[in-house]
Amino acid sequence: MRIINRAESTFEALVNAYSTDLYRYAYWLCKEVQLAEDLVQETFMRAWKALDKLDKPESARAWLFTILRRELSRYLGKQKMDLVGLDSVVEDDPNLFHGTDLGDVEVWALHQALKKIEPQYLEPLLLQVIGGYRCEEIAEMMAVSKGAIMTRVSRARQQLRQLLLNEPPTKMRLVK
Amino acid sequence: MNCQDVRRLILADPKLHDHAVHLHLVGCAECSHFADELGSFESTLNRASKVEVPEGLASRILLRQCLTTKHNWRKRPGLATAAVFLLGFVGILSVFFTNGLDYFGSSSLEQVVLQHVNDELHHLEDHKNLSVQQLNSVLKEHGNKIRALPGRTINYAGACPIRNNQGAHVIVDSASGPMTILFMPGEFVGQRSLVKDKRFHGVIIPTEQGSMAIVGEDPLQIEQLERELRVQIINLS
Numbered sequence: 545m546r547i548i549n550r551a552e553s554t555f556e557a558l559v560n561a562y563s564t565d566l567y568r569y570a571y572w573l574c575k576e577v578q579l580a581e582d583l584v585q586e587t588f589m590r591a592w593k594a595l596d597k598l599d600k601p602e603s604a605r606a607w608l609f610t611i612l613r614r615e616l617s618r619y620l621g622k623q624k625m626d627l628v629g630l631d632s633v634v635e636d637d638p639n640l641f642h643g644t645d646l647g648d649v650e651v652w653a654l655h656q657a658l659k660k661i662e663p664q665y666l667e668p669l670l671l672q673v674i675g676g677y678r679c680e681e682i683a684e685m686m687a688v689s690k691g692a693i694m695t696r697v698s699r700a701r702q703q704l705r706q707l708l709l710n711e712p713p714t715k716m717r718l719v720k
Numbered sequence: 721m722n723c724q725d726v727r728r729l730i731l732a733d734p735k736l737h738d739h740a741v742h743l744h745l746v747g748c749a750e751c752s753h754f755a756d757e758l759g760s761f762e763s764t765l766n767r768a769s770k771v772e773v774p775e776g777l778a779s780r781i782l783l784r785q786c787l788t789t790k791h792n793w794r795k796r797p798g799l800a801t802a803a804v805f806l807l808g809f810v811g812i813l814s815v816f817f818t819n820g821l822d823y824f825g826s827s828s829l830e831q832v833v834l835q836h837v838n839d840e841l842h843h844l845e846d847h848k849n850l851s852v853q854q855l856n857s858v859l860k861e862h863g864n865k866i867r868a869l870p871g872r873t874i875n876y877a878g879a880c881p882i883r884n885n886q887g888a889h890v891i892v893d894s895a896s897g898p899m900t901i902l903f904m905p906g907e908f909v910g911q912r913s914l915v916k917d918k919r920f921h922g923v924i925i926p927t928e929q930g931s932m933a934i935v936g937e938d939p940l941q942i943e944q945l946e947r948e949l950r951v952q953i954i955n956l957s
């Protein structure tokens with residue numbers, strides 16, 4: 545009985561600690577509120593059933609993200625979420641960030657731009673921004689090289705910046 | 721490590737703690753400026769990524785977990801009882817939200833409205849003195865139009881994200897200070913409801929496109945503005 549109660553307590557702590565981040569991650573990859581919730585619920589159900597396999601509390605977060613990634617792949621009907629040979633992306637221009645100043649009004653524009661980023665770029669970026677993971681950790685989770693992840697997250701940021709530069713957020717502009 | 725190397729590294733991970741990168745940034749004004757701009761972008765990106773999480777998500781997950789452990793219920797009748805109570809509680813909450821019974825404390829939309837106003841207090845200081853045409857150029861995105869607001873100054877009008885939709889944030893003056901009007905397309909409510917926190921009073925009104933909130937510090941002025949808007953806004957139900 546004590547073991548079961550401890551498991552329930554652990555599970556509740558996991559839900560309270562990580563359901564928000566997992567939901568946001570799922571939302572940005574599927575872009576549907578209900579589907580994102582369903583995926584997160586399914587993730588936790590699978591986690592509950594396999595809770596005895598979680599031996600290190602510090603790895604719980606990565607473990608949950610891994611389960612969710614599998615759920616996303618399942619729902620999206622893909623074997624893997626990495627479909628494109630991104631290691632062959634063109635040479636990037638890291639100077640793209642020069643000469644711009646983002647203010648509060650840009651949050652919505654960036655929110656919209658995030659919806660346009662391809663999943664293969666978006667996913668590692670979300671793991672970094674929402675999950676708080678470093679490139680090498682993301683590389684391990686996604687089973688690709690650290691260099692590939694660095695390229696993808698850099699490319700994601702550059703795409704976002706380019707979207708903001710090419711498509712000024714007219715709907716967000718203040719009336720002058 | 722040259723400038724290009726440093727920029728590639730921090731573009732891949734703006735929070736990177738690398739001694740060589742740090743040393744370069746200290747000695748290179750251009751890269752330091754680049755890092756600052758990227759930091760600002762990252763902060764905005766962080767905020768943009770934080771979509772609102774459905775209220776009660778954690779409770780629903782825990783409820784489902786309870787319901788999937790039926791095989792343990794015979795051993796632990798207390799768990800079954802708790803699950804039934806939790807299910808009932810969630811059901812009652814869903815009825816409240818569905819029917820718009822917003823007088824039972826703060827509903828999610830009420831919280832969103834008050835949070836939005838409190839997060840953007842700086843707009844209360846705006847004095848742009850906009851025309852009705854300028855205001856309507858913002859409102860037309862949501863299918864609304866205001867005929868006129870006689871005797872009032874429009875201090876600010878801008879589009880803004882409200883939950884997962886794009887809404888409009890408008891500030892007008894009143895005898896008791898600035899008042900906020902939030903147009904919230906897609907946020908449908910069953911009936912008119914009141915909102916209140918330590919500073920602000922307000923009302924949420926159903927519209928054809930969703931709902932509209934009026935928030936200010938003086939309840940009498942809110943009622944007055946609501947009467948005016950009901951007359952002046954086209955498409956307001």
